[in-house]
Amino acid sequence: MGEIIIIGVYFSPNRPLREFEAYLERLGRAVAGVTPSPIIVMGDLNAKCTAWGSPRTDLRGEALLDWLVGIGLEVVNRGAADTCVRAQGGSIVDITLASPTVSACIANWRVLEDTETLSDHLYIRMRVSRARSQQPIPARRTGRLPRWSLASLDREAAREAAMVEARWGRQTPEVDGVDNMALGLRASLTRTCDASMRRVGPLKRKKAAYWWCPEVAALWVTSNAARRQFSRCRRRRHTQEELDTHYVALSEAKKALNLAIAKAKDSAYTAFLASLDENPWGRPYKLVRKKLRRAAPMDTMEMGTLQNILEGLFPAAPVFNPPAMVVPREELPIDPETVPL
Template sequence: MLVRNELTVFLLPNFSNADVVTAKLECDTGNIWLVAAYMPHDDEVGPPPALLRRTLEEASRNGADVIIGSDANSRHSIWGSSDTNTRGESLFDFIISEYLCICNRGNSPTFVTAGREEVLDLTLASHRIAPLISNWRVIDDHSFSDHRYIGFSIDGEGPPRKSFRNPRNTDWEGYRRKLRQTLPRAPGVDTLATADVVDGWVEAFSSACITALESSCPLKTPKGRGKPQWWTLELSEIRASCRRLFNKAGRSGLPDDWVLYKTGLSIYKSELRRAKRISWKSFCEKVEGFHESSRFRRILAKNPVSLGYLKDVDGKWALSSEETLQMLLNAHFPSNTSSTEVPL
């Protein structure tokens, strides 16, 4: 499942483990639980996992819509597999019982290896949000995995991009020039006789400063996330080479070509891990020389994060941002009580 737009989601740790990861998207139109689920082929109980069942039950109690992207390891002709097996029948019964909708379209294989192509990946959605999902497709781009990327669109407006000013890019010479042009002549001391007059001059000075700043530091709108800091030109070349080997192996189907692709993929993943380690080590070395508070500020400024969900003293996880904030309030201000009275 690919998410093209940048959205803020919160991990739900109490509904996540090694095989199931659940995140919550909070938006004005309602809450959406995004679930990535791996269903092991050697699970004796059969699909779906118990945690996925519990996750859907909790989402239903909270009135949240659900979108599930899964490596189901199950075959059924309903979602385009070449045949139907016992796991597929079990999973299909579960889908019907939970009133989930199957978003898969066509029979393009989602799992591709040297000797096998099959539809093993499923996209499911709750019945309320399913009509908004369109353009489901298997993407031909190389995913550097046995499984292909799956893309789809959700109709509706995405979150607006917030414009911002970056003080580091301010044209300070232009700021001073504009400020001199905008500021009125300084008043004499005798003219500042009343508070109203002083307030008027303060307003004029503030307005001039704002005008100068807007002129020398224009608003910027983010264009999307670029390459991570650890990405290098060498990684780009290795990735392109690996993609070419994959395309060649897919066209020819020769075992030797698949071996070359697997070797290239192993090299690419090894270099990827190496680049991340080097970048992280370099980042840590740069902040070691700063004071603790300055170091903390630099880390947050470099990698800003949203406040996640917390666990209270009883071990219960928050299920919304409001609950998280309430936990923080109770922990740091235990005697706090809501009151409509204003102290005098």
């Protein structure tokens, strides 16, 4: 993702500790192979430790914590929200690790407890800035502020533009006042960025999946509501009967949503197969054909005119004659004295 290398990890909870330690050794070699590039390691290692919010530390958590100290990665997890929720309870087994340069740029790490994932594991959201000094990007944009592509930054041009602005773009505070100074500084920074980077347009809205439909959207809302009810019940005082009731409602909502998604995918696939029998040229071909018929109907068009139109639309490929790679034998000069008997 840009300059950041992301490594996804998973280790089964049914495998012994010695295999887990061997897995950490292989992971350490993979991390060392891309150092000093900025790295983010995240996934489900099924290890529990108080360092990332678990109420207790198990043997895997101790092994992972010792490995982190040796490899130089930092834990990004914040809070004590469960990342994996089942009927028997919850646990924090999804871990986000990062190198120190990236860890300082990560903000607003949180678990989305009220969002349905169709899985026992919950979504984790965080915001990563491109530089240590860069503030996290706000969640909402008004669209009035300009945006630039940091990937196209020309550092030398930015340095020269800043020197020009510092020499001729500065305003005296006695004359302009604080407000005008702030506006002048903003304009100066804008000109500097324009001189060293290209602007980018507004963020494009993500397209919906090809199988998305109103029925799936309604069931998605219902499933999210059931997930919120189950999460709130776990956070407050509750009886086992109340928890089981909310869990059954959540399971039924997830089952209905999965079934609706499967049906929507089948319907979309059937519609796609049906569309293969339609005109492959599309609407522009129909318009051209309609205009040709208006200009000269096919039954009254002369054969020569029709042939010229077809040759113009579908030109014949030129005949390719490969060049001769050797001189033919019959063209070689024959010396009787050199001809073998």
